[in-house]
Amino acid sequence: MMPLLTTKGLSRNFGGLRAVDGVDFALMPGEIRAVIGPNGAGKTTFVSLVSGRIQPSSGMIVFDGADITGLPAYIRVRQGIAYTFQITSVFANLSAYDNVALPVQRTLSDGRSKGAVRTGVMAALERTGLADRAHMPAGQLSYGHQRLLEVAMGLALKPRLLILDEPTQGLADSEIDNFITLVREIAKNATVLLIEHNMPVVMQLADRITVFNAGKILAEDTPEAIRENAAVQEAYLGTAP
Ligand SMILES: Nc1ncnc2c1ncn2[C@@H]1O[C@H](COP(=O)(O)OP(=O)(O)O)[C@@H](O)[C@H]1O
Ligand SMILES: [Mg+2]
Numbered sequence: 001m002m003p004l005l006t007t008k009g010l011s012r013n014f015g016g017l018r019a020v021d022g023v024d025f026a027l028m029p030g031e032i033r034a035v036i037g038p039n040g041a042g043k044t045t046f047v048s049l050v051s052g053r054i055q056p057s058s059g060m061i062v063f064d065g066a067d068i069t070g071l072p073a074y075i076r077v078r079q080g081i082a083y084t085f086q087i088t089s090v091f092a093n094l095s096a097y098d099n100v101a102l103p104v105q106r107t108l109s110d111g112r113s114k115g116a117v118r119t120g121v122m123a124a125l126e127r128t129g130l131a132d133r134a135h136m137p138a139g140q141l142s143y144g145h146q147r148l149l150e151v152a153m154g155l156a157l158k159p160r161l162l163i164l165d166e167p168t169q170g171l172a173d174s175e176i177d178n179f180i181t182l183v184r185e186i187a188k189n190a191t192v193l194l195i196e197h198n199m200p201v202v203m204q205l206a207d208r209i210t211v212f213n214a215g216k217i218l219a220e221d222t223p224e225a226i227r228e229n230a231a232v233q234e235a236y237l238g239t240a241p
Pocket of ligand 2: 043044045
């Protein structure tokens with residue numbers, strides 16, 4: 001099987017800082033991959049490079065066998081890469097429905113067909129448990145529900161690769177259980193790259209875990225092996241076992 005996504009020597013400098021430093025990475029189709037690591041490790045920068053939100057200083061990104069390194073973000077979205085931002089990016093004054101309608105329209109060749117838009121929007125809202133809040137202004141949703149709305153916006157793009165950057169931040173424990181179910185659902189027909197701080201969520205969802213530290217991949221393994229990894233414990237928890 002060919003990887004869905006590969007990076008080779010991927011690097012990004014900010015001034016003198018190498019935020020992402022020579023990362024070789026591969027993601028197989030259908031897997032749920034968690035990316036963990038301390039604050040400032042380069043996780044968000046890495047997925048921003050993959051989504052095309054920022055450009056690399058050097059290195060290469062291959063998606064589905066094609067070099068996408070030079071492609072703008074909107075073309076990558078069309079090719080199936082969806083990215084939900086770490087910082088809430090919903091339009092507060094628009095309803096939940098209208099927020100999701102924006103990405104749905106982008107997937108339709110005739111984005112003005114009302115019936116098709118409605119079907120796509122309600123499917124994404126139902127999957128994220130927000131259907132009964134469709135007409136609420138997004139700014140009046142709880143923070144946790146705004147994060148789920150972002151996931152709905154990502155899902156509405158029908159992505160092949162869905163990148164979620166700290167999606168459970170601000171979710172209540174009861175909402176986290178639903179979120180785990182949701183990601184498993186999504187992974188039935190998409191590949192998921194999940195940056196996540198909540199270790200129980202990571203351990204329950206991930207097929208494999210990639211650990212970032214200081215812009216580099218420190219370790220990559222199964223959840224069980226990562227849990228036992230002394231270098232990971234030192235970098236991530238600040239304590240040797
Ligand atoms: N736009 C930027 N300009 C300057 N420095 C940045 C920028 N984005 C990120 N950084 C720096 O790059 C490093 C990695 O950041 P980031 O990718 O956000 O880490 P993480 O998501 O793992 O917490 C940090 O030191 C951060 O301050
Ligand atoms: Mg981050």
